[in-house]
Structures are given as C-alpha cells and as structure tokens.
Amino acid sequence: MDVKVNIRRYDPDAGAPASFWQEFSLAVPETATVLDALIQIREEMDGTLSLRCSCRSAICGSCAMRVNGHAVLACKTRASESLNSEGVVTVEPAGNMPVVKDLVVDFDTFWDKIRAVEPYLQPQGPEPEGEYIASNESMLHLSSVTACIMCGACVSDCTVLEVDPTFLGPAALAKAYRFTADPRDGDAAGVSQRRLEQLSLPSGMWDCTRCNECVQVCPKGVAPMDRIMALREQAISLGLGDNNGARHAEAFTESVAHSGRLDELRLPVKTVGMFNLPALFSFLPVGLRAMTHGKLPPLVHKSVENVQSVRRLFSKVSQPPK
C-alpha cells in the first residue's frame, strides 16, 4: 500500500527554529500502523526524524501525537484508515506541550501536574496483615481509571489548557480521582477531604468546561471528563460547594429543574454570589457586547411549555437508586 506521510518537523539545532512540513512517500504493509510508517521512514529514509515509541501495543504511552489534527497513539492507528482522498496522512506533535524536536514534546509540566495531586495511596489507620478486603467491582472501577497510560493525548487536545495553561488538566484530575475513589485511601473526613479541597481550588476540577474532547481522544477508554464530574459530585457531597464551580453547577440544576431551561441572566449572578460586586461588574462588558449583537437573554425568564415533565424527570433521577 502506498502512503504519503506529511510530517510537521522542527529542529532546534538547525539554526532556523521554525517548524516546517515534509512529505514522505513510501510503501507499507496493509496492516501497518502510522507508527510502523514513521519507523520505516526513520530507519530507511531519514534518520534525523525524532519521535518517542517503544511498545507498539498501546501500553507504554510514548507515541501520542496528532494524526489528521487529533491526538492518537500512532501505534493504535491504522495507516490505511487515516489517509485522505490523496492518500496522505498528516502527522504533528501533540498539542499543549512545547515541542522539543519533530514529534517529541516536553512533558515536564505534564508530570508536574501529576505530582501536584499527591499521586500515591495514603491509607489511614493501621495496615491489615493481609490484603485490604475490597469488592471486585470497586477494583474493576478503579482499574478502568488506572488503565491510563499517561500518554498525554487528553492533555494535547484539552480545550481549556489551550487558553489556560494553569489548568490541572484531564490526566492529572483522572489520576486524582483514582485515589479519591479508592476505598483504601484515607477516609472521607481525612485524606479525601483534603484531596478534594485542593482539587477544588482555581485551576482544578471546576475549570473543566465539559467539552468532551478528552473522552473522545483517550485511547484507553479512561474517560477523564467523566472522572472530573465524579470528583465534583464527591466534592459537593462533602459540602465543598463554596466556590464558583460548584455554585455554577447548582444554579444550573436549580434553574433547569424549576423552569425547564437555563436562566442565563441569573446563572452568572448565582455563580459568583449576589454581593460579589467586582465579579458582577466584570460581566458588564460581556453583557453590553451581547446586547449590541442581539444575543442578550430575555429579561423575563419563562418556563418551557411542558415544564411538568422536566420536573418529573428531575424528581426521578434524584431518587436514590433501588
């Protein structure tokens, strides 16, 4: 099978430190992955191409990069399924991390954020002599999160990190959840409380905008955003609701439960707090711009027509599961 691989390259040694595109044409086996093609280029055509790779089986997390604009593991992506109508596949380094050379990016801040969540089990009380007794379900649940291989695909394509590099990000937050959900980690009043308080600070769990990108690109089915939502539930149930994020979530629910739709005028007010004047004033420019563009929400908030059925839905989901 003939393929053309168009690679965004960058070589800081080469004097002109700007990235450039280079296309390679080669023949690969039908079953070849994008990684196989890159290795073939490196071994047979151009030894100067740098990339990280090791296991070839989606377990070491080395080969996350953007293929046709989205983060993937190159070793888990078939070349034949990635070609456009001209037979070209486009390969770029992962996003949201500085490029070191070609397809190699700098993971330093990635690991700093992992370290920031105290990523190790902190049991309280005396250790049992044998293993901790825990249900298989609880372990299977955790294993679906510990299946994270730290490849950085989610971080690469996170839309919040694109605008706010201080955001802890999907990988670190999923890692944090792996501990807050572990029955062996400290009890709710101790370690878990402290963990969740930390994670509720600005740049933490409440900064996720739920764009779902991380769930889409995660090659291991870890679904980081869902873990972030679970963290939020844990935080609220421990009474850690005194922050914009939690208030936003509550106001959102309240509004929809009441009227069947979002009251967009009142939501920001409830989020930052009625008496938080500086924050409220900061909304003015947005409000004015919305007004001049005809996008201001109606001043009188009306319920949807069949609001009863929305309310029934709410009461149904808020009943404890049987």
Next chain:
Amino acid sequence: MLEHDVLVIGAGLAGMRAAIAAQAGGANTAIISKVHPVRSHSNAAQGGINAALTDRGDDWEEHAYDTIKGSDFLGDQDAIEIMCQAAGDSLIDLEHMGVTFNRDDEGKLGTRAFGGQRRARTFFVGDFTGQAMLHVMFEQLVKSGIRSYEEWFVTSLIQDGEQVAGVLALEIRTGQLHAIRAKTVIFCTGGCGRLFEPSTNALIVTGDGMGLAYNAGARLMDMEMVQYHPTTLAGSGVLISEAARGEGAFLRDRNGDRFMEKYAPNMMELASRDVVSRAEQTEIDAGNGVDGCLFLDCTHLGEALILEKLSQIREIGIDLAGADMIKEPIPIRPGMHYIMGGIKTDIDGLTNVPGIYAAGECANVSVHGGNRLGANSLLDTIVFGERSGNHAASASRDMDFIEFNEDEAVRKEEARIQAMLDRPDNGDRWGSIRQALGDTMNKNIAVYRNQAGMEETLRLIPELKARYAQVPVHNKGRVFNTDLVFALELGYMLDCGEAIAVSALERKESRGAQARTDFPTRDDENWLKHITVTRGEEGPELGYLPVTITKWTPEERKY
C-alpha cells in the same frame, strides 16, 4: 559532580523497587533511565504475578517445585526458595502500595491459572498487570523523592581497575554528556528481546545493561536460554498473554483439533512454555498450520469474561490483526519473548565485579533456569530488586567514592561519540544491520536449533560488527538525537547476540528452551551446569558453574 551512594540504572519494576529499597536503607540513591519510568517495558506484562499464599491453602514449596521443574532443573534452587518464600509478602506489599488487583467473591485477591503450575496462584489486574504495577511503583518513587534522571542514556561505566566508580550518561533532550559518581550501581536494564526479529519486546529492550556489564568484566550466564512464547500475534508478533489460556482458551490446528493432547495430555494448553512452543513448531513444520500460524480459540469463554479479564489483548487482536477474539479464533505462533540468561548474580544481586549489582530481566540469579514460568518474572523483579537495593545500600555505607577526573572522562566519551557522528555516509544503515541480526537470531536461535544454523549466525555476527564499526549516524544534531541512541544500542545488541549464539552452540543437549535437533535429549551427566560467557581479548570466553540443588533432584519432565 553528581554523586550517589547507589545509582540504579533502569526504572522498570526491578529498578524502581531497588531504588526505593536503597533509599529506605539510608543510602543517597538515584535512578536513571533512558525513557520516563512509566514507559519502561515492565508495563507490557499482561498476565500476572505468582505467589503461593498460605491462607489460600497454597505452599511456597509447591511453587518452588513447579518453578524448578519449569526450569528443566537448571534453576539454582537456593535462589528459587528465596523467591517463592518471599512472594507472599511482596505481593501484599504491592497491594498495600495501591495495585488494583482483581478480587474474588469475598473481596480477597483473586487468582487465575498459568502455565506449568498445578495450582492457580497468579494474581492479576485484568490483562494489564505490569502496567498497573509499574504505575504504582512510580507513585511510590514520586512519594520517596528519589532523584530521577529521566531520558538519560547510560553510555559506559567508569572503573578503577575492576571497581566501579561511576557512569557516563547522555542527556537525550540536550545531547549533553554527564559523569555521575557512584559507590555502587545496580543494573535493572531489562532484557534484550529486540535482537530477535520479530519479538514481543518493546523497541527499547536492547540489552544495554548486559552489554555494559559484559564490557566491564561481568559474567553473563545461561544466555542460550531464550524463551519463545506460544502465543504471539501473526504479523506484528505482539504478545497475546498466557492469561487467555489460563482463563480456558484452546489451541487449535487448521482442522480445529486441539493438538496439545499429543504433547501434554495432562496440562494440555497450560504445559510450560517451552513445551507448548515446541508442540506448535512441530505442528507448523508438519503443515498443520495456516500461513505459518495456529489458532488461539477464546470464543467459548464468552463475551463477559473476555471484556472483564482480557479486554486489552482483545483490542490488540482487533487493532493489529483485524480479528476479534470474542467472535473468532486468532492466528498465533511462537515468538521470541524473554531471556532467562543474563548478568550472573548472587542471591543479593551482586555480580563478580565489585560495586556492580543486577536485578530483573537483565540479571540471572538463576530462578528461571532453562525455562521461565509465566508470571514468575514480575515476581523476580520485585523480590530481587528489593534485595539488591537493600544490599547495595548497606554495602555502600562502608565504601568511599572513587576519585576520577570528571572532565577527562566526559571529554573521552564525547570524542568517542563525535567520532560516530563524523563517520562518512557509506550508504549503510543501522536499521539494516539490526534487521540482519534479528533475522539470523530468529532463524537459528529458534525454538529448534542445530549446529549448522548456529555456526552460520556466529559467522555473520563478526561481519555485522565490522559493518557496525563504520555505520553512519545521519542525525548530527544534539537535541533528542534518537538516531544516535539507536546506533549506540545496536552495539550492545551485537555483543548480546554473540554471547547467546556461542552459549547455544556450546550446550550439546536439549534442556528447557534449548531444543537441539542434533542433540535431542537432556544430558544431566554432562550438561547439568550453567554456561558462562566473559569478554576475552579475542572475543567471548566460555566457562561453567555448577547448578545449586537443595532438595529437588532432577527427574524426567512430563506435563
């Protein structure tokens, strides 16, 4: 200068376990790895880790006997006793650190069956046990605050006479060379699988530590014992874990028959690996396969079990061979997987070179002998990683740093590397040398071997070494020059390949993974001994060491 009492080279399971133990033992410890620790090859382990837990009615002596029988009586029984006795505590330690092992109905650790063992004693996390363990060990490394040099490639050792004084390492990201002074170094650099093509091993598994230690005067032992795993995927050669057979999968030939009946009527698919791989090769050679492959049939296990316990290997089958094991048998064949041989150590990880320790797959305390049982390798890394870390920490307390001239050491190594970069382009490529090495190893140091084939390999390797001495490095840059790293690795690979081939040719019998068509039987009288290789003036020199037998006398091996 950078300076540590204990410097651990390699951050897989063995390395991180060793570093954590050394640090806990009060030593100023650091760990150095050519990839980030969680990228280490330990993450590829799928099936599980063995331990005989007494509260489950198991007995470490049974585990020891299964291991010894699996080793075809070449394993050293003192080391095997230590490993099997320590297994229970090591496993519980791992659980306490946070490994999310699957549970049984009572919430206790659950087990699965594995090959060559009469009892289910393999503990597991789905089918990604190694990854789960490696990430937890990394968590513990973070917690310990141990200095970690990540993406630093060790290029050579510094010695004063024999005694180790430190290492030289290339910081891959900047291309800068550094000298690190150390009282003791522990090699935990993993195996050398990539010198076979294909192999289940990751691309970074290139025998660096074995090559470095060999060049520093250490003995390699049992290098001929190369394990071919019975179920590697057609095409890519990626592993399909023994866990599949442990959960009940069958092996079938082209007619759908379970051929293992002929070879191991009792244990069937769960006989030890050398036995199953030989059976497969015999069937393939007899024309009972399809395109050089047989079939692993999981279809009767049911979707639910596969999704709970074998989901990752199912994905591998779909991604790399386009076959879904829930719906159809998948094509497999024996493939190079593990090396039982390695740097010879004592039960505390110490080698014959003062200051040098080794643990994990690069080492050979001799717990695997002629054939490793599945799920004994992770155990080996944890038990002997910890022991060598402990020993190195206490030994370094009574040792002084050895002085050497840092600038001169760095300058000399820089000159060596610069000379590689300066080689003119003669049209050759390291990729093609590696391929030629991989092909000859796979052809001649295979499931079945014979004199003519091994001699062919031994004639070829010096030719490849001569090409290697001239091969150009195309990337002349400093930053993340992987071209240079691969070129350096190839040197270690060639040394390991030679050591393997000379040892295999020397052993004139069939035992464990060494199955010779020209010497088809085991010969305890002449060959119940280890073969060692050391570096001599004119190439590899052979030697012998006795096998330690405590209480299990060698007997005929049937499954």
